Amino acid sequence: MKNRNIVVQTLSLISQLGISMVVPILLCTVLGVWLEKKMTVPLTIPLIVLGVLAGARNVYVILRHAKNMIESEKSEEE
DSSP: HHHHHHHHHHHHHHHHHHHHHHHHHHHHHHHHHHHHHHHHSOOOOHHHHHHHHHHHHHHHOOOOHHHHHHHHHHHHHO
16 A cells, blocks of 8 residues: 555656646747747747746756755654
């Protein structure tokens, strides 16, 4: 039963990481394309870079939180 919980937690973490990386990139891309249609200033590439940076930050925060949870569970088991 414990192994099943670990598998479910791992799969949910992987899904959360993927979503947290993809959503900012897609939102910034859509925003960049929309702004380029409204104005003649090329903004898509800088906004994609901003989306990648925001996604990387999200992944870092989630992984740091997951690491802290694992460490606290290990200390409770001892």
